[in-house]
Amino acid sequence: MSKITLALTGAHAVAEAMRQINPGVVALFPITPQTPIVEKYSEYYANGVVDTELVRSESEHSAMSIVMGAQAAGVRAMTATSSQGLAYMWEVVGATAGLRLPIVMPVTNRALGAPINIHCDHADSMYCRDLGWIHLFCETAQEAYENTLLAIRLAEKVSLPVMVLQDGFITSHSVERVDILDDVSAKKFIGEYKPNNPLINTDYPKTVGPIQLQDYYFETQYQGTIAIESVFEEYLKIGKELEKLTGTKYELFEEYKLEDAEVAIIVSSSTSGTTKEVIDRMRNEGKKVGLLNIKLYRPFPYEAIAKALNHFNLNNIAVLDRALSRGAMPPLYTDIKLSVSSLNKIPKIQSYVFGLGGRDIIQKDIEEVFESLLKGKVKENKTEYIGLRK
Amino acid sequence: MLQIRIHARGGLGGKSLAQIIAETSLRLDNYMQAFPEYGPERAGAPLRAFVRIDNKPIRLHEPISSPDISIVLDETLLLSGNVTEGMVNTSILIVNTEKTKESILSLLKNYKGELYVIPATRISLETIGSNKPGSPVVGALCRFTKLITIEALKEDMAQKFARKGQEIVDANQKAIDMGFKSLV
Numbered sequence: 345m346s347k348i349t350l351a352l353t354g355a356h357a358v359a360e361a362m363r364q365i366n367p368g369v370v371a372l373f374p375i376t377p378q379t380p381i382v383e384k385y386s387e388y389y390a391n392g393v394v395d396t397e398l399v400r401s402e403s404e405h406s407a408m409s410i411v412m413g414a415q416a417a418g419v420r421a422m423t424a425t426s427s428q429g430l431a432y433m434w435e436v437v438g439a440t441a442g443l444r445l446p447i448v449m450p451v452t453n454r455a456l457g458a459p460i461n462i463h464c465d466h467a468d469s470m471y472c473r474d475l476g477w478i479h480l481f482c483e484t485a486q487e488a489y490e491n492t493l494l495a496i497r498l499a500e501k502v503s504l505p506v507m508v509l510q511d512g513f514i515t516s517h518s519v520e521r522v523d524i525l526d527d528v529s530a531k532k533f534i535g536e537y538k539p540n541n542p543l544i545n546t547d548y549p550k551t552v553g554p555i556q557l558q559d560y561y562f563e564t565q566y567q568g569t570i571a572i573e574s575v576f577e578e579y580l581k582i583g584k585e586l587e588k589l590t591g592t593k594y595e596l597f598e599e600y601k602l603e604d605a606e607v608a609i610i611v612s613s614s615t616s617g618t619t620k621e622v623i624d625r626m627r628n629e630g631k632k633v634g635l636l637n638i639k640l641y642r643p644f645p646y647e648a649i650a651k652a653l654n655h656f657n658l659n660n661i662a663v664l665d666r667a668l669s670r671g672a673m674p675p676l677y678t679d680i681k682l683s684v685s686s687l688n689k690i691p692k693i694q695s696y697v698f699g700l701g702g703r704d705i706i707q708k709d710i711e712e713v714f715e716s717l718l719k720g721k722v723k724e725n726k727t728e729y730i731g732l733r734k
Numbered sequence: 735m736l737q738i739r740i741h742a743r744g745g746l747g748g749k750s751l752a753q754i755i756a757e758t759s760l761r762l763d764n765y766m767q768a769f770p771e772y773g774p775e776r777a778g779a780p781l782r783a784f785v786r787i788d789n790k791p792i793r794l795h796e797p798i799s800s801p802d803i804s805i806v807l808d809e810t811l812l813l814s815g816n817v818t819e820g821m822v823n824t825s826i827l828i829v830n831t832e833k834t835k836e837s838i839l840s841l842l843k844n845y846k847g848e849l850y851v852i853p854a855t856r857i858s859l860e861t862i863g864s865n866k867p868g869s870p871v872v873g874a875l876c877r878f879t880k881l882i883t884i885e886a887l888k889e890d891m892a893q894k895f896a897r898k899g900q901e902i903v904d905a906n907q908k909a910i911d912m913g914f915k916s917l918v
Contacts, residue, residue, distance in 0.1 A: 349760065350760075351753075351756055351757045351760045351766070351768075462772070463772070511795075513769075513772055514769075514795050515795075517769060517770070517772065518767055518768065518769035518795075519752075519753055519756050519757070519766070519767065519768040519769065520766070520767055520792070521760055521764075521765050521766055521791075614795040615795065617793035617794060617795050618793065618794050618795050618796055620793050621793050621794050704796060704797060705796070706796040706797075706799070707794070707796065
């Protein structure tokens with residue numbers, strides 16, 4: 345097994361993973377900042393590097409419908425999207441989860457209009473969090489590459505679709521050092537696709553997606569719920585296998601200097617990298633600050649997070665959401681609040697919203713959050729907005 | 735960690751320059767990050783691009799507010815006033831211009847760092863045949879850091895432009911050499 349080191353953007357790192365997966369069908373429709381993923385994949389197709397059936401669809405709704413049909417028929421099928429594109433395919437996104445189709449879709453997180461905006465926030469995938477897909481947030485291009493491979497195995501193991509999320513532009517368009525697996529090792533890890541109950545089987549003709557009314561709909565929904573709960577165990581198991589090849593540890597979330605922290609930030613994606621830089625600097629000044637970096641977001645690991653936050657010293661926490669839930673508290677904050685509710689000593693939690701529409705979040709902003717936590721400035725159930733002009 | 739900020743205009747090769755610096759530093763086994771600031775993409779519009787190079791993984795995800803080196807590919811950007819933003823005594827400013835250092839300095843307010851000038855547009859016109867000041871500038875950059883070298887740059891150019899033919903490769907490699915020598 346050998347690693348190949350390349351200079352890749354997050355988008356091209358995902359395209360590399362897709363090249364190694366070589367799905368039976370890829371349906372594509374461009375949307376910024378996802379476009380370089382399907383652009384690169386089309387180049388591989390045109391150069392004969394992959395033997396996928398490449399379908400140029402006329403919309404994202406069609407792209408997801410094509411992928412749904414192909415996967416139901418019995419091949420691996422992929423597409424990628426962002427923002428309005430994800431919103432437009434929403435109906436079919438839900439249907440694929442209902443049909444228990446193991447589709448993997450890279451998503452470059454982008455703000456959702458209006459006002460129209462091409463830059464990063466997490467509104468697009470957050471508004472899909474209840475549709476039955478597995479959500480995996482990635483901090484770097486490296487992680488986006490590795491998680492795309494892991495997602496294929498996970499999806500096929502539990503018969504559920506997976507979104508692999510990276511920050512639009514910040515990760516998708518930033519060139520980084522990325523180690524990719526050699527094709528033989530990657531393909532061996534990915535494995536041959538054995539479809540579960542495919543549609544195209546003339547010995548056992550069947551229907552996929554028939555109507556279910558009062559008599560069975562509820563039970564089918566419950567089965568999906570049971571399935572997604574099995575993800576924690578399977579994710580860790582498949583992660584162990586991939587770790588042997590990449591050397592990366594795949595955990596439900598990352599704890600960074602959290603063990604003895606007095607205050608902590610909880611955030612996902614690229615912002616967690618910047619937060620680690622700030623933590624190292626503040627630790628040198630003797631300030632006990634830490635991070636919990638969210639990776640597996642759906643299903644949400646309530647119990648494991650509660651355990652990680654169950655430290656005697658940990659007093660105040662800030663949850664940084666890159667999306668709103670208008671008229672309610674933001675999504676990640678709500679999830680964290682619920683996680684800690686079972687603890688004997690419940691830390692105080694401040695909600696922050698940051699970076700909407702690509703507004704920069706810089707070290708100084710994060711340092712200020714830590715400083716306020718250290719001073720005990722926490723208002724529960726009230727959101728503060730980082731870098732907002734009021 | 736070395737932090738470089740590039741000030742350019744759409745179509746001048748600012749984004750490619752950032753990418754070449756990053757790719758070359760990777761050849762020398764460094765960690766790197768290169769990203770442009772995306773606005774509406776129009777030829778001629780001001781554009782900034784950023785490069786970070788280090789010998790360990792880079793975790794920061796924010797624009798570079800205090801660069802070690804700031805590169806100005808189009809001297810008309812000096813007038814907009816932010817090319818020296820966040821720079822200190824030890825910072826290095828490289829300007830693509832035919833003007834003297836003194837006349838450039840007179841355009842800069844309160845700049846305390848080092849200043850270098852290079853006629854990169856002229857060099858690129860003479861070698862490559864079009865206004866692509868990135869190649870001479872990246873050659874000149876090798877005078878300030880060991881994180882990229884002339885040899886590694888030439889290798890990168892040879893690979894990047896292989897499909898465009900040997901002539902293009904030679905022209906860019908010549909531009910790199912001339913850039914290295916022409917910076918004052």
